[in-house]
Amino acid sequence: MGAPSQKDAASEHEHAHELWKITLGELDEKMGVKILEESVERVVATMPVEGNRQSFGLLHGGASLAVGEAVGSWAAVIHASTMGKTAVGVDVSATHHRSAREGQVTITATPIHLGGTLTTHEVVITNEAGQRLCTLRITNLLMRRHK
């Protein structure tokens, strides 16, 4: 079999992208999440602090968990789609290093392990000054699609 032509490669990429084009969920939309980059190597998103604060005006730890789970899981889905699979989060942990009261945070997921049945990603949340607010580790189970 010869090397794929540029056209074939482009069409394969488009097809692959169709499989994993990130679709934000209801909660992501409510939190104001925006996707900036999506690839196996990394998924990057932003989220406003405003609207996601706890009672004392800090970025809610649960918001960091929720957005970290979403971004880390989408990173897993992109890898899973290369094997005709999808992904579901099975374990997540987070440490809140620094608080935020305003502005926008950036969420970046990078792979630690990309297996045939499990993936683990590190998700880092930073503030506008580039300071690390939160580190999450999420493991996803890769499953065959039902349909």
Ligand SMILES: CC(C)(COP(=O)(O)OP(=O)(O)OC[C@H]1O[C@@H](n2cnc3c(N)ncnc32)[C@H](O)[C@@H]1OP(=O)(O)O)[C@@H](O)C(=O)NCCC(=O)NCCSC(=O)c1cc(O)c2ccccc2c1O
């Ligand atoms: C917990 C930390 C403050 C510990 O700081 P650490 O020892 O890790 O590092 P530093 O000493 O270098 O300080 C880093 C940074 O924090 C500032 N800081 C330190 N102490 C205080 C303090 N007592 N008050 C205010 N700020 C402090 C220090 O000045 C440094 O900032 P600089 O700008 O000067 O460099 C720190 O690890 C930290 O802040 N972690 C993040 C904590 C956080 O934001 N958690 C998530 C939100 S909490 C939450 O979700 C939550 C939800 C709810 O619904 C609640 C309901 C009811 C009660 C509580 C809730 C709640 O917590």
